[in-house]
Amino acid sequence: MSQPQRRPPDEAETGELPILHVDMDAFYVEVERMRDPSLIGRPVIVGGSGRRGVVASASYEARAAGVHAAMPTAQARRLCPSAVVVTSDFSGYIEASSAIAEVFESVTPHVEPIALDEAFLDVSGAHRLFGSSSDIAWHLRNAVREAVALDCSVGVASNKTLAKLASVAAKPAVHPDGPRPGLGVCVVSVAEELHFLQAHRxxxxxxxxxxxxxxxxxxxxxxxxxxxxxxxxxxxxxxxxxxxxxxxxxxQGIDDRPVHRGGLPRSVSHEQTFETDLTGVERVRSEAVRLADAVASRLRANGLSGRTVTVKVKHPDFSLRTRAHTLPEPIQTGHALAHVAQKLIGTLALDGGIRLLGVAVSNLEESSSAEMARSTGSLDERDAASAQPHQLAFSLDLPPDTATESGDEAVWGPTGDTELDLRLADALDAIRDRFGRSVIAHGSAALRDGTPGERRWGR
Missing domain, CATH: 1.10.150.20 (5' to 3' exonuclease, C-terminal subdomain)
Incomplete structure (x- = not known):
């Protein structure tokens, strides 16, 4: 993408348009190109690489061939045989997204994240410091470029709907000869709203x-x-x-939805589509342990815990089934989460196999239990530093049984985080912070290749 340039202010700009929508340009692809510059200028697809993979993002070169997000990767390969398919660790995208969020919050506290690569901002209180809405949009675009070396497109308008459409209008254009630079920033004045809006499909x-x-x-x-x-x-x-x-x-151009400041997420989840249907209760239980560990790690990393655990399965005929259980106390450890997830799996019919498994935690709240565990934990960062960086495995698998959907304690057994669970989680976090996620895993999950984030869009 070209280096963003400062655009002269629009004479029609009043400086009072409150809503900005900022959307990164081909975000996943451009993060991968930073990791591997040989991908620059080539058609790139980020997503699952196997027969059940889906496209998460496509470069503008691949989009010119008809490739788009959510398309099966196999179809995308047929449309663009020269495309490079990249599957990657999701942590890189999260890191870049966090840096971008810091840029947004340096301008206004009123930021509503929509995804890792886009957000709404209410800048109605930022004009005194940063100038007109157009000035703020160009400031953000250049600041994002400075922070993460990535380009974004910014829409400026009086409401969310118009700002979202404006950011699309600001984006680079797809062309067979390569992407054409976009406006970078598109401002929709109040006088132009209906003309701009009603021309859209x-x-x-x-x-x-x-x-x-x-x-x-x-x-x-x-x-x-x-x-x-x-x-x-x-x-x-x-x-x-x-x-x-x-x-x-x-x-009619009316959209009264406010920008909701980023607060607690609604849920934290991981799911995986399998290359071949997963069969056998024990295999499903083992994968649930791995997913539960990934979800629990993200909860702790964000200082969160949650009370509602949900398991989702997709069968070979694409039918979906979910089961959920709400706990009396919030949890944030892999052991407690896996315990509930495996109980829920016991309530599902798995005879025909499954193509997708997901584990989620919702009903979230901020938690200080991780800090409490660190104060009494048996392994701190100094202990982790002395550990050898090789893969370790220990059992988190639970004995097989048949659960019901009852919330009775006699049926579910202990479902909260114990002090030992918290100390063990603290040890895991310390080791992984130093040596990476792959050096230690739970039981049979250690035998699986990769982490859930690496298979977010199918194998």
Whole structure:
């Protein structure tokens, strides 16, 4: 991507437009190119590399061949045979995202992360320090480039819907000869809002998925302008009362949603799509241990614990089943989480195998238990420093049994973090902080290749 340049201020810019949407350009791909400069200029696909893998991100060179996110990797390879498929450790993306978030928060505390690579910002209180909204957008773009050597596109408008569409308009353009530089920053003034909005295809609006799009097309609605002209009663009869009222409001450029400051996430989860269907209860239980360890590590790294544990499985016919259990006390260790996850697995029919397994923790809260464990732990960073950097394995697997969905203590057994669990988790964190995640694993999970983050988009 080209070096961002400072654009002269727009004379129509009032400096009072409050909402910015910042979206990184081909984020996963560009992080991989920083790791491996030989990928620069080549078509690159980040995602799962096997027959069940999916595309997480594609370079603009690959997009020119028709590749896009969420496409099966096998289809993407057919469209772009010369593409390099990269599967990587997710931690690199998280590290870059954290640095980008620090840039945002240096301008305003009102930051609402949408994903690792995009966020909404309310800059209504930042004009005195940083100038007009346009000035702030260009400041952020250059500051992000300075912090992580990555490009972003920024949309500036009076509300979220318009700012999101504006950031898309600011992005580089796909072209067979290579990406064409975009605007970098797109400002939608109040006077231009309806003209800008209603020229978009209707599927650009939030809430217009394939089913809604088909129904709207059936009444000759193809653009947002077409949508704005449809009488409300006809729209309601086509897509339903609540959805129709929502779309009618958006089509008029009205979006009153505030920017919610980044707080606790709703959940922490890991899931994996397997190259071949996973069969056998013990194999599924073993994978659940590995996923539980990954989720618990992220909880502790962010000072969180949670009370609701959810297990998700996808069967070979793509049907989904979930089971959840809410604990009386929050947990943050792999042992406690694996215990509940394996109990939940015991309530699911696994005879036909599964293609995907996921473990999640929700109902989150901030926790100080990790610090308490460190004060009494048996292994601190000095102990970890003296450990040998080779793979260790120890048992976290639980004895097989059959659980019910009851919350009765006699059925579930102990489900909270014990002092020993917390001390063990502290030891794990200290070793991994020094030598990396791969040096130590739980029981049979140590025999698996890679970590859940490396297989986020399937093998």
């Amino acid at each position: 209707v599927e650009a609006l939030w809430g217009v998925g394939p089913v809604t799009l088909r129904r709207l097309n059936e009444i000759d609605v193809y653009t947002v302008g077409d949508l704005a002209a449809v009488p409300l009663n006809q729209l309601v009869s086509t897509v339903g009362a609540a959805h129709g009222a929502h779309l009618a409001t958006l089509a």
